[in-house]
Amino acid sequence: MSEEQTVSLVDVLEEDEELEEEASAVLAGSDSDHCSYPQGYVKRQALYACSSCTPKGGEAAGVCLACSYKCHEGHDLFELYTKRNFRCDCGNRKFADLKCKLHSEKEEINGQNKYSQNFFGVYCTCARPYPDPDDQVEDEMIQCVVCEDWLHGRHLGCVVPDCVELQEMTCESCMNKTPFLWTYATHLSGAAVQVKDETEPNELNSNLPHKEQGEEAEPSCKRSREEAEPSCKLKELQAIGQQRVQSGAVFWPSGWRSKLCSCSTCKERLAAAGSSFLLDESDTVLAYENKGKSSDQRAPGRDPLMSALEQLNHVQQLEIIHGYNDMKTELKDFLQRFAEDGKVVTPDDIRLFFEQQSRKRQRDDAGGFFPT
Template sequence: MAGDGSDTAFPDEAEQTVTLNEYIDGIEAEELEADLVLGGDDGNECTYAGGYLKRQAVFSCITCVPDGVAGICTACCITCHEGHEVVELWTKRNFRCDCGNSKFGGHLCKLNPEKDPENPANSYNHNFKGFYCTCGRPYPDPEAKEQVEMIQCCICEDWFHEDHIGLDSIVKMPRDEEGEPLYEDFICHKCSPICYFLKLYPETIWASSKQSSASQAFTADSNGLEEDSADQADTEKNENGARVDHLSVEKPSVEDNCAEDIAAPEKSILGDNSGGNCKLGMDVDRTSADLEKAMPFFMSKGWRDILCRCGTCTKVYAQRGIAHLTDKDDSIEEYEKVAKQKREKKLEQQEGAEANFINSLNHVQKIEILSGISDIKNELHSFLQSFDPSKAVTSEDVRSIFENLAKKKQRLS
């Protein structure tokens, strides 16, 4: 007869434990993730004085502006909106902090009260109301059984569920064998029509499970950008062995360039962009998409570096509101790179401050600190030896450790 289970536990029900090093590593990983999201912003100063920053972490206070037509920086989120219902929007481009302006009903910013009534160049979407995707649901969704990861469009900066980006039964999101994304940027099906000229570029700018990156797939020489030998073998032969222009072949899916291709120039190698010449050799503004077949685009790593920067193409980018695509500082990769540099500098400063503090002490003070550290280690060791490993460590247990240390110090003094 089976027991009642009061004195036994199934293996999968056992309490999970971690070592101290694992715990510290976990904390450091969370700190790094926070720094990457916040761009290394320590949250001490309002970013308003910096104007419209190319990219920064932005929040929306639903308590103050429920209409979702205002955004605030990290510092204002911490200092001016504590206890409010705040929505984290990750990052936004070309944004200036609204905290305390006319949209906040007379509530001034505590960090920078002198602000213009509005920031006319700011752009707001339904994310600022706490809604995302074409389905207009919040995140996390209180009605969802499982929170599904969302992806952000690099054009409109809205966030989308994978099931709501216009993929059909054939087209799949480019992922590796472990399910990790293989694309650098995602362009949603609503924004892809204005970027349809991208279909003029070689297929290595498109991310797929079979491709590496645009930056690796091309090498620049005096005649322009050429495909490497491996890509040529895959893209320039048909069943008769004749050369095929990869700019004019039809691509049936996202992984094979997302949709039907458009008319393209005869040459299959991008032209030289030096001297203001267009790499594509044609007016990209005349390209158009079939709106009924609008599909999302998944772009490979380094694809922005391939874009033509001639006067004509640059004008088209500006007219369509996508000039940021040729700005290196706009990419999330660059944003996170700067965040990592700020974090490393901050850690170096902290280590320097600790070293300066130790060096400022005399010999007796140094001995006292080392002795104190030794006492803490011994007390922790004694506690762990006598502690029941089947129980959880509580805040009261930690408090008792330091109380014992204090009592021992009083007896010795």
């Protein structure tokens, strides 16, 4: 008799808790009761786009977590995961007759907001929805740390590392828009090739002008100013003489932002590229999620995550937890049948259950989005 691998109810409940923690990481960092508009351009928050209010062909707009619940109940919403430096658009000029129920005094437009194709429910260089009913290939979606679009792993033009969930990624398009990042990629992400410097050290010295006897030395005040200015890490890396193929997305190692140069020239370079946030390690999605997981601002006796989950039938939230409460009831009934028949629950049984749930959700609310 062959021994079947079994799954205990404890295993199921542990996976259930992991899903709750994943949802908490995204939602707990945002306020589910108050519109974020008064906070201005929030450093990072969970956002949604409403195709009922701003259909394709109209102006792109985004709403905060609280407005997705209070002002857009029953609407077709796209879950955008998180975006940086965004101010809630709900009820402004882009929404015609809809007024924000949580904060009525809003400017007509938020000029500093940045929008992308994501706000119309399409992603990647292939500009397709997720999940895509016409795409039969199982593939993970990975977010670019610069443009914040989500791309299929097979469309990145590089090999996706095994520990992708621990690494930030910059897509090829953004790398080419900020070409100085290729120098960092050469030294921080591998694939470097040594380039021989044809100029010998003594030749370099021979080309330098010789000081004539009696020539005044460089003023000490100028030297002190130069010594006070930190050296440019970028120039030092460029001087090493290594290069890599400049194509495909780049996956960065942990702590890579701390290795970027922060001299005045490089700060200006990053600002000109609209990428000053790269010097801020607290800007990362990981930092945001950790804040959500460890948040102690929860009211006693009330779980804001479960409160949010109860309303997710109107918000196309993270794919696995969409319809969370209904799924728990159906899972209980599913397992009860095995108990009544005295049968063990195998991994294939659990997998079949979740596949059925996934197909049901896709029928009920096509167009949902779950980042992996």
